[in-house]
Amino acid sequence: MSEKLWIFDTTLRDGEQVPGCQLNTQEKIVVAQALEALGVDIIEAGFPISSPGDFLSVQEISKAVSNPIICALSRAVEKDIEVAAEALKYAKKGRIHTGIGVSPFHIQFKLRSTPEDIIARGVAAVKFARRFVEDVEFYAEDAGRSEPEFLCRIIEEVIKAGATVVNIPDTTGYCLPEQYGAIIASLKNNVPNIDKAIIATHCHNDLGMATANTISGVQHGARQVEVTINGIGERAGNTSMEEVVMAIKSHKSIPVYTDIDTPKIYKTSRLVSKLMNMPVQPNKAIVGRNAFAHSSGIHQDGVLKHRENYEIIDPKEVGVDESTIVLTARSGRAALKHHLDALGVDLEGEELRVVYEAFLVLADSKRDIGRKDLLELVGKYMDESNFIELENISYTSNGEINAEVSLKIGNEKYSATSSGVGPVDAVLKSIEKIVKPQVELEEFLIQAITHGSDDVAKVHMRLIKSDKPYYGFASNNDIVLASAQAFVDALNKIPVKEYATA
Ligand SMILES: CC(=O)SCCNC(=O)CCNC(=O)[C@H](O)C(C)(C)COP(=O)(O)OP(=O)(O)OC[C@H]1O[C@@H](n2cnc3c(N)ncnc32)[C@H](O)[C@@H]1OP(=O)(O)O
Numbered sequence: 001m002s003e004k005l006w007i008f009d010t011t012l013r014d015g016e017q018v019p020g021c022q023l024n025t026q027e028k029i030v031v032a033q034a035l036e037a038l039g040v041d042i043i044e045a046g047f048p049i050s051s052p053g054d055f056l057s058v059q060e061i062s063k064a065v066s067n068p069i070i071c072a073l074s075r076a077v078e079k080d081i082e083v084a085a086e087a088l089k090y091a092k093k094g095r096i097h098t099g100i101g102v103s104p105f106h107i108q109f110k111l112r113s114t115p116e117d118i119i120a121r122g123v124a125a126v127k128f129a130r131r132f133v134e135d136v137e138f139y140a141e142d143a144g145r146s147e148p149e150f151l152c153r154i155i156e157e158v159i160k161a162g163a164t165v166v167n168i169p170d171t172t173g174y175c176l177p178e179q180y181g182a183i184i185a186s187l188k189n190n191v192p193n194i195d196k197a198i199i200a201t202h203c204h205n206d207l208g209m210a211t212a213n214t215i216s217g218v219q220h221g222a223r224q225v226e227v228t229i230n231g232i233g234e235r236a237g238n239t240s241m242e243e244v245v246m247a248i249k250s251h252k253s254i255p256v257y258t259d260i261d262t263p264k265i266y267k268t269s270r271l272v273s274k275l276m277n278m279p280v281q282p283n284k285a286i287v288g289r290n291a292f293a294h295s296s297g298i299h300q301d302g303v304l305k306h307r308e309n310y311e312i313i314d315p316k317e318v319g320v321d322e323s324t325i326v327l328t329a330r331s332g333r334a335a336l337k338h339h340l341d342a343l344g345v346d347l348e349g350e351e352l353r354v355v356y357e358a359f360l361v362l363a364d365s366k367r368d369i370g371r372k373d374l375l376e377l378v379g380k381y382m383d384e385s386n387f388i389e390l391e392n393i394s395y396t397s398n399g400e401i402n403a404e405v406s407l408k409i410g411n412e413k414y415s416a417t418s419s420g421v422g423p424v425d426a427v428l429k430s431i432e433k434i435v436k437p438q439v440e441l442e443e444f445l446i447q448a449i450t451h452g453s454d455d456v457a458k459v460h461m462r463l464i465k466s467d468k469p470y471y472g473f474a475s476n477n478d479i480v481l482a483s484a485q486a487f488v489d490a491l492n493k494i495p496v497k498e499y500a501t502a
């Protein structure tokens with residue numbers, strides 16, 4: 001029978017430890033509420049002793065969120081635990097997460113202590129935490145590199161002391177899946193009171209094995225997984241929630257279920273990415289921009305014949321509208337025909353072959369083939385009365401940043417000025433003043449392609465209009481110009497009738 005797997009999200013604690021990802025209290029509340037809506041069971045909201053700001057965040061999240069358990073981290077130090085308990089005062093269900101390093105490295109070189117002292121400190125910390133809350137989780141830091149017998153001993157003792165959850169972190173991301181699974185199995189088999197606590201996994205991704213290790217842990221008896229959205233976290237990151245949840249959903253042989261509302265995954269991923277200024281890599285499993293994009297002919301043909309030929313997950317299951325067929329010089333006729341059909345152009349046989357050959361020549365010289373290109377290839381011309389061309393941009397920065405943009409729409413010329421928090425913001429606002437597209441800019445990624453100050457910037461944008469995504473791409477040495485071009489590129493992909501409904 002399938003058992004419940006508890007989803008413990010540590011985006012706001014381990015995830016937030018990443019340089020540049022720090023959030024203010026209001027932003028943390030927004031993320032916590034999104035995690036609650038997603039169906040997360042436990043939210044690790046912060047490490048209250050670490051700063052007044054983190055204390056306040058744990059306190060405010062405790063007030064703002066009601067369903068999930070709110071967890072606060074501490075060291076095996078009384079003051080840390082007291083402050084964690086104080087921060088959790090308003091939580092409907094509060095948990096203190098305390099613990100200590102258990103590997104020979106940590107015991108000898110970090111804590112400069114002895115194994116016996118570490119057990120005593122772990123036990124004392126759990127007992128002390130139990131004075132404040134019923135729910136106490138113990139972490140055996142660096143358990144992945146610990147000695148199995150010592151790990152079993154300390155886990156047995158902290159459960160006796162009142163730990164309700166025992167967390168077995170692979171803190172340094174060292175383990176192989178078999179090794180990590182064996183650690184969990186050894187606890188199940190050798191710790192006499194193990195049934196009195198839930199075993200948790202907490203895996204890091206230093207060797208790219210965090211998800212595999214977590215799944216192995218679950219297969220060997222762990223019933224809580226500690227994860228982050230988009231896999232963010234110290235160094236190479238933590239186990240990514242979306243990967244574990246979808247692996248479990250995809251493999252019925254793993255005897256657990258989660259309460260995650262999977263169609264909310266994509267939106268939550270983008271919210272975290274945006275607030276934490278942490279782009280999602282395009283090829284990231286489940287939530288990367290290319291996770292459901294097919295760009296080579298054989299795959300495109302396969303997907304168009306039957307989606308499951310090349311997709312193990314229906315994109316809608318994770319909140320992605322649909323898979324995309326991207327036209328490139330590696331595309332075949334099936335993909336080209338698919339795009340032409342969408343434009344109302346029905347070509348078969350010889351006619352399709354001739355257009356395909358012309359398409360390949362164009363695709364070899366151009367990265368992104370748009371509607372206008374396709375119509376030109378088949379000798380039709382788009383109604384250009386609504387086609388937007390970027391004529392000129394300029395901006396000044398004298399304390400305040402102001403931009404001026406000139407556009408040509410059909411045969412008419414327009415210009416507008418706007419101020420903004422930066423030149424890109426000011427330029428996009430000027431374009432919006434003219435076009436009034438009423439779109440949501442959901443994703444905006446600028447990447448440097450080479451190195452140095454003469455870099456080419458590559459801009460990718462995802463706009464949402466009437467619940468549908470429209471993508472814009474551009475590359476240029478000038479970041480501001482590339483951003484404006486990508487915005488206009490995406491706007492040109494929105495059908496005119498969508499503007500009419502605005
Ligand atoms: C694996 C993890 O992700 S653990 C969580 C990591 N997150 C953070 O560290 C963010 C929050 N941390 C902080 O704000 C600070 O490090 C604080 C407030 C916790 C401590 O600050 P400081 O008192 O200045 O200590 P500092 O950071 O320099 O060193 C850590 C101390 O804690 C000790 N320590 C580390 N882990 C533990 C533990 N689990 N239990 C008890 N003591 C511990 C170290 O041995 C060291 O003590 P020492 O100075 O006596 O050698």
Ligand SMILES: CC(C)C(=O)C(=O)O
Nearest residue numbers: 139141142169171202
């Ligand atoms: C504090 C613990 C749970 C941790 O983050 C780790 O060991 O990686």
Ligand SMILES: [Mg+2]
Nearest residue numbers: 014171202234
């Ligand atoms: Mg960690």
